[in-house]
Amino acid sequence: MAKVSAPTRDRLLEAAGKLFYAEGLRAVSMDDIAEAAGVTKRTLYYHFRSKDDLIAAWLETRDQPNLAAFRRWFSRAEGDVADRIQAIFDNLARAARRRTWKGCGFLRASVELVNLPGHPAIIAARAHKKRVEDWICSELLRAGIPGDTRAIAAQIILLLDGAFAVVLLHRDPVYFENAGKAAAVLIRSC
Incomplete structure (x- = not known):
């Protein structure tokens, strides 16, 4: 029996995601993505009007799995x-201790897109970070944490995203652990 392949759009998103994560957005060409997905560039452009749209679509596919984790x-x-x-x-x-992280x-x-605040990928990234913050805020409310839970959630996001940056810079996951301890202290101080 022949193996049924994933729908073309899904294959494109998977190939693009692997390349974008490994190499960066600007380093990956549409040719690279088409080749990795086993399609023509014409097929790629049939599914995604531009590389910008493909980048945004890839980030949107990461939103719910990341939040679910x-x-x-x-x-x-x-x-x-x-x-x-x-x-x-x-x-x-x-x-972060995995070699591929x-x-x-x-x-x-x-x-990578700092000079393009209206870029579809920036909008997708902003929406994801807002959903994470909203979820943290809801958990703080559910736990009965007193005070401004919105501000506390924002502070936790600062610790989280700051830890992402510092761990990536130093390649030392201990910064995540230290940021987590700081987040716990912050919550308990309320």
């Missing part, structure tokens, strides 16, 4: 909300 790590952790938030950082530290695709896209 955070939720899973949070829900599997024991302890109070501070311990559970800290568990997200600890799991990120574990992930290259940081947060959303943040890397924002760096």
